[in-house]
Amino acid sequence: MPFGNLFRRTWSSTDRLDGKTVLITGANTGIGKETALDLAKRGARIIMACRDMEKAEGALKEVIEGSGSQNVVIKKLDLSDTKSIREFAETINKEETQLHILINNAGVMVCPHGKTADGFEMQIGVNHMGHFLLTHLLVDLIKRSTPARIINVSSMAHSWGTINLDDINSEKGYDKKKAYSQSKLANILFTRSLAKKLQGTGVTAYSLHPGMVQTDLWRHLSTPQAAIMKMISPFTKTSVQGAQTTIYCAVAPELETESGGYYSDCAPANCSSSASDDDTAQKLWELSCRMLSLSWD
């Protein structure tokens, strides 16, 4: 048994999601795929939003076979392109009558410098801006599906980051770790703002750290870093274990009256002081709206 199991909390519940529709970004692998499988077993309709349809087909097969549910679909979504996000959201708004749980899970970590189709630095662009736009485009459907939840998969890496409001795209110098941490801090600040703005609507919002999980997220590590990662692997989580806090935020009945919080190991957790800064949260919201040419109060 990996040593990690000794200090890790897992969550067991038999709560069902029959009649609920769940949308998960980055659902073809890792935490997203395990989340899809678990929630399909609970009876939910699952929309797996993936950028690579070939990988998505394989994951769809696994989720259908593993859950025994046929109520699972794949849809194309590339979060590094606002055109793709808008087309995807248009399809969802047209085809779905309700959306009860949105799980903003997709992410990219410490990649070489790159830009999205709209010129955003890749990590802030995919991890924050893409999900900000997606949530904006789906929020009316979510509001018509209450009680409903929005879940943003963040990371403990948020605590090593700051929001650089004057240079959110790291144009003055790209540090891949800082850019990742900034994007994960943005996930928590976005969640806090969402919770405030959605107060009284029946839509609640949560952010979380899944743990250190053995997934493709680590694909950009150097060879020596990957070797160290392998050495510490007994202390890390499997994808199934890494999905537990997301599943908890999606399902736990006791969270229905909570909103805006940050979770880890299936329990409320402390985030950094920067992640509790409502002034920065509001400024990030306004900057995101400006950069995406949105009006969203």
Ligand SMILES: NC(=O)C1=CN([C@@H]2O[C@H](COP(=O)(O)OP(=O)(O)OC[C@H]3O[C@@H](n4cnc5c(N)ncnc54)[C@H](OP(=O)(O)O)[C@@H]3O)[C@@H](O)[C@H]2O)C=CC1
């Ligand atoms: N693993 C860990 O230790 C930790 C993970 N997290 C967070 O958990 C979340 C899930 O990560 P994890 O499962 O580990 O990583 P994976 O790399 O296994 O999964 C990430 C998913 O995001 C997708 N994705 C990446 N870029 C885009 C894009 N432009 N458009 C659409 N989808 C995209 C990937 O697609 P594709 O397969 O095509 O690349 C993949 O499906 C992330 O938000 C990550 O930051 C947080 C803390 C620790």
Ligand SMILES: CC1=C(/C=C/C(C)=C/C=C/C(C)=C/C=O)C(C)(C)CCC1
């Ligand atoms: C110190 C050190 C490592 C550990 C990094 C850690 C602990 C990263 C945690 C990142 C998280 C939590 C990211 C998810 O969002 C490596 C890269 C393995 C090898 C090089 C030296």
